[in-house]
Amino acid sequence: MTSLNLLPITVAGASGRMGHMLIEAILASDDCRLAGALDMASSPALGLDAGVSLGQVTGTVVTADLHVGLSGASCLIDFTRPEGTLAHLHVCRELGVKAVIGTTGFSEVQKVEIAELAKDMAIVMAPNMSVGVNVTLKLLQMAAQAMSTGYDIEIIEAHHRHKVDAPSGTALKMGEVIAQAIGRDLKDCAVYERYGHTGERDPSTIGFSTIRGGDIVGDHTVLFAGIGERIEVTHKSSSRSTYAQGSLRAVRFLAGHDRGLFDMFDVLNLR
Numbered sequence: 001m002t003s004l005n006l007l008p009i010t011v012a013g014a015s016g017r018m019g020h021m022l023i024e025a026i027l028a029s030d031d032c033r034l035a036g037a038l039d040m041a042s043s044p045a046l047g048l049d050a051g052v053s054l055g056q057v058t059g060t061v062v063t064a065d066l067h068v069g070l071s072g073a074s075c076l077i078d079f080t081r082p083e084g085t086l087a088h089l090h091v092c093r094e095l096g097v098k099a100v101i102g103t104t105g106f107s108e109v110q111k112v113e114i115a116e117l118a119k120d121m122a123i124v125m126a127p128n129m130s131v132g133v134n135v136t137l138k139l140l141q142m143a144a145q146a147m148s149t150g151y152d153i154e155i156i157e158a159h160h161r162h163k164v165d166a167p168s169g170t171a172l173k174m175g176e177v178i179a180q181a182i183g184r185d186l187k188d189c190a191v192y193e194r195y196g197h198t199g200e201r202d203p204s205t206i207g208f209s210t211i212r213g214g215d216i217v218g219d220h221t222v223l224f225a226g227i228g229e230r231i232e233v234t235h236k237s238s239s240r241s242t243y244a245q246g247s248l249r250a251v252r253f254l255a256g257h258d259r260g261l262f263d264m265f266d267v268l269n270l271r
Contacts, residue, residue: 005031006031006032006033007031007032007033007074007075007251007252007255008032008033008034008035008072008073008074008075009026009032009033009034009035009036009073009074009075009076009077009251010034010035010036010037010038010069010070010072010073010075010076010077010097011023011026011034011036011037011038011050011076011077012038012039012076012077012078012079012080012084012085012088013038013039013078013079013080013084014037014038014039014045014050014062015039015043015044015045015053015062016079016080017240018079018102018240018243018244019037019039019079020053020054021239021240021241021243021244022077022079022244022247023037023050023051023054023058024054024241024244025241025244025245025247025248026248027051027054027056027058029248031252032248032251034050034051034058034060035060035072035073035074036060036063036068036069036070036071036072036073037050037058037060037061037062037063037069038062038063038064038066038069038070038076038088039062039063039064040064040084041064043062043064045062046062046063046064047061047062047063048061048062049061049062050062066087066088066091067091067095070088070091070092070095070097071095073097074097074098074255075097075098075099075100075251075254075255076088076092076097076098076099076100077099077100077102077247077251078099078100078101078102078103079102079103079243080103081103081105082103082105082106082107082110084103085101085103085106086110086113086114089101089114089117089121089123090117092121093117093120093121096121097121098121098122098123098251098254098257099121099122099123099124100123100124100125100129100247100250100251100254101114101123101124101125101126102126102127102128102129102243102247104127104165104168104169104170105164105165105169114261115261118259118260118261119259120259121258121259122254122257122258122259122260122262123254123260123261123262124250124253124254124262124263124264124266124267125261125262125263126173126250126263126264127168127169127170127172127173128169128170128173128218128243128246128264129242129243129244129246129247129250129264130235130237130242130243130246131242131245131246131249131264131268132235132237132242133170133220133235133237133242134246134264134265134268134270135268135270136174136220136233136235137173137174137177137265137270138265138270139233140174140177140178140181140222140233141177141178141180141181142181143222143224143231143233144177144178144181144182144224145181145182147224147226147231148181148182148183150226150227151224151225151226151231152201152203152207152223152224152225152226153178153205153206153207153222153223153224153225154206154207154208154209154222154223154225155167155171155174155175155206155207155208155209155220155221155222155223156208156209156211156220156221156222156223157170157171157208157209157210157211157218157219157220157221158210158211158212158213158216158218158219158220159211159212159216159217159218159219160212160213160214160215160216160217161212161213161214161215163212166210166212167192167208167210168210168218168220170218170220171208171210171220172186174220174222175190175206175208178206178222179206184204184206186206189204189205189206190205190206190207190208191205191206191207191208192208194207217237217238217239217240218236218237219234219235219236219237220234220235220236221233221234221235222234246264246267249267249268250262250264250267253266253267
């Protein structure tokens with residue numbers, strides 16, 4: 001495939017752990033190319049080649065100028081922070097660039113803003129781009145429908161010490177999928193904290209437990225605890241490369257769409 005036919009991608013947060021993984025995946029791909037690399041104005045990586053941490057020369061320099069970084073791209077991949085992602089999306093809409101969003105921690109107001117932006121551009125937004133996680137979400141949907149009564153549902157997640165939001169976006173998505181499958185609204189049945197004299201467990205609730213420590217990439221377990229048996233559905237990530245590969249699948253999916261808000265169920269045809 002010639003360079004003219006490759007999908008040109010800009011990576012936001014290019015000097016971060018996920019940024020490095022995305023750049024490595026793009027460079028290794030046979031149908032994508034690195035078109036831009038964005039980072040904060042305070043980043044020491046500004047002005048350096050985007051592949052320096054990988055020992056490669058890409059010819060793409062890390063910049064904080066959104067218009068420069070996005071000018072040659074057809075799609076942005078963004079795993080940064082909510083405020084930064086929203087700023088990036090407004091420039092993407094202006095330039096006609098599509099977006100794959102792996103950022104988590106958006107408020108409800110911010111999610112509404114993204115939905116409005118998607119009326120003019122194509123966006124894939126998912127709290128977890130891993131193919132395995134999204135297949136797990138489908139399995140949880142099926143399990144919840146079969147065990148909607150008689151089972152207590154608890155979601156336990158663990159991540160590295162640097163993660164700033166809790167519960168994780170993936171854990172919340174699991175809760176949303178389960179709640180929808182059993183006819184509930186997660187906002188009404190989620191329990192995020194337990195301390196002191198809590199009383200007996202309300203069987204209609206979905207509990208969340210959060211662990212932060214070390215370099216855990218991402219572990220999620222959903223426990224369906226019944227009388228005399230329990231079922232655990234677990235997904236464990238050992239490398240961020242799964243998120244990068246899923247992101248590239250999302251980029252390829254967006255190549256056939258001009259506008260709309262999609263998620264990984266759309267990308268993987270799991271509807």
